[in-house]
Amino acid sequence: MTEKKLTLQLDSHSGLPIYTQIVNQIQSQLVNGILKPGDQLPTVRALAQELRVNFNTVARAYRMLDEARIISTQQGRGTYITEIPPPEVSxxxxxxxxxxxxxxxxxxxxxxxxxxxxxxxxxxxxxxxxxxxxxxxxx
Amino acid sequence: MTEKKLTLQLDSHSGLPIYTQIVNQIQSQLVNGILKPGDQLPTVRALAQELRVNFNTVARAYRMLDEARIISTQQGRGTYITEIPPPEVSxxxxxxxxxxxxxxxxxxxxxxxxxxxxxxxxxxxxxxxxxxxxxxxxx
DNA sequence: GTACAATGATACAATTAGTACAATATAAGG
DNA sequence: CCTTATATTGTACTAATTGTATCATTGTAC
Structure with missing residues (x-):
């Protein structure tokens, strides 16, 4: 399940910062099952190039997701979805x-x-x- | 007791670098008795191939273990578990x-x-x- | 104009991979 | 036996790929 394409849609007119849009959409895709625990996300540079933004903006989004324990970023290696059990588990x-x-x-x-x-x-x-x-x- | 198979389990998204995982698991297997003093470890290239990683990553792990006097790496010969689980090491x-x-x-x-x-x-x-x-x- | 948030630019650090080399062992030729 | 060629093994150095940290620039609201 590695090598995700991760298609995101940015909206310049939404009023939301780019990094927020990235965070939201990755969260959505995780909830929807498009992304699964263990999946490797694109590198900050790869995603940045695809979205035509600076890679620090992607890094910022990744850092927020990392702090929320949603993903695990590992310097020199990559970024992965963590394996947090869904909140609704009994x-x-x-x-x-x-x-x-x-x-x-x-x-x-x-x-x-x-x-x-x-x-x-x-x-x-x-x-x-x-x-x-x-x-x-x-x- | 030479020719060990040395089964290791790597976890790509554990957060630990591969070389650290190799070090930890070899240490555990030595403590456990699965590996014994005098045993020959796989060559850096053989283990690397089995783990699907670069042989320099294995070499790095071996070097760390060597510096800790746990194994003895000998250029041109191979890698062996140290005979005398030295003084305080055990x-x-x-x-x-x-x-x-x-x-x-x-x-x-x-x-x-x-x-x-x-x-x-x-x-x-x-x-x-x-x-x-x-x-x-x-x- | 000032302040602040968002984004970009640049330099850095950690991990892994690539390439060439040196030391040792092994086998072949004499 | 001894020498020599070849293979095998670990080493050293470098490059590539990844995320991180810091500061500069931009743009917008007040």
Whole structure:
């Protein structure tokens, strides 16, 4: 599902900034299923050329989508749609999803020979580090 | 114990560079015992072909592992897991391996929109369930 | 005119790919 | 055996492709 064409329609008279139009239309295409999780988006330069705009404008749109966790931009590699579960998924599904993810993690850890104690300690430490990093960001 | 197949799983949109993924997974397999001291790794070109990446990307990963004294790369000969899991390397590796695994897990969970609270609760529950299952086994 | 948002230009950094090379091993010829 | 040619392996350097950061320019509202 890589190598998306991504046909966007910009409207100069809409009053909306170009980057906003890009953001909106990518979101729309994701909701409509035209774009799917895992899809690779065009490079900022490729899309910019197609839309006849500066690539920084596309980069700005991508950055907004990245901050919204909708896409994942990776310097030197490309830009991908993330795999966020749709907001309408039930709490039950959410729970099952996390449960499955956690089981895969624990399975792997135990397969590697780590003890319950080591694993739970590492999770605690990592969560703590994560929280501190996020606190710094929001300052 | 030479001629290892070395099955690695790359994820294009994990956010981690390919060379980092290679490093992490080789470290894990060493900690796990899938790879043992003295084992010969695939050549940079062979592994690159299997992973469908440029051989310089593999070479970069090998160089990082070499600098960490985990493997020994020898021009014209090949690449081998270091014989003596040197002084402090072994325990350090174990720790780093678990740390990397945990970070991948947390990253994925947060990317899926779960909160710290949900994650830590799920880990606790799962560990508890695991322990009880093991207790039953040993009765 | 001033202020501010939008866009463009330029330089940069990270990752991966391409090309040529050096060291070692292996096999062939003598 | 020893020498030499060839293949195999990792290395070094460079280029190409990607997103990022910073500042300049433009255009519009007040």
């Amino acid at each position: 709490e039950k599904l959410r729970h099952e999803s996390l449960s499955a993810l956690t089981h895969r993690f624990l399975n792997e850890a135990f397969r590697l020979g780590f003890s319950e104690r080591e694993v739970s300690q590492m999770v605690r430490d990592s969560l703590k580090a994560w929280k501190e990093a996020n606190d710094e960001d929001s300052e | 325990e350090k590796l174990r720790h780093e391996s678990l740390s990397a695994l945990t970070h991948r897990f947390l990253n994925e969970a947060f990317r899926l929109g779960f909160s710290e609270r949900e994650v830590s609760q799920m880990v606790r529950d799962s560990l508890k369930a695991w322990k009880e299952a093991n207790d039953e086994d040993s009765e």
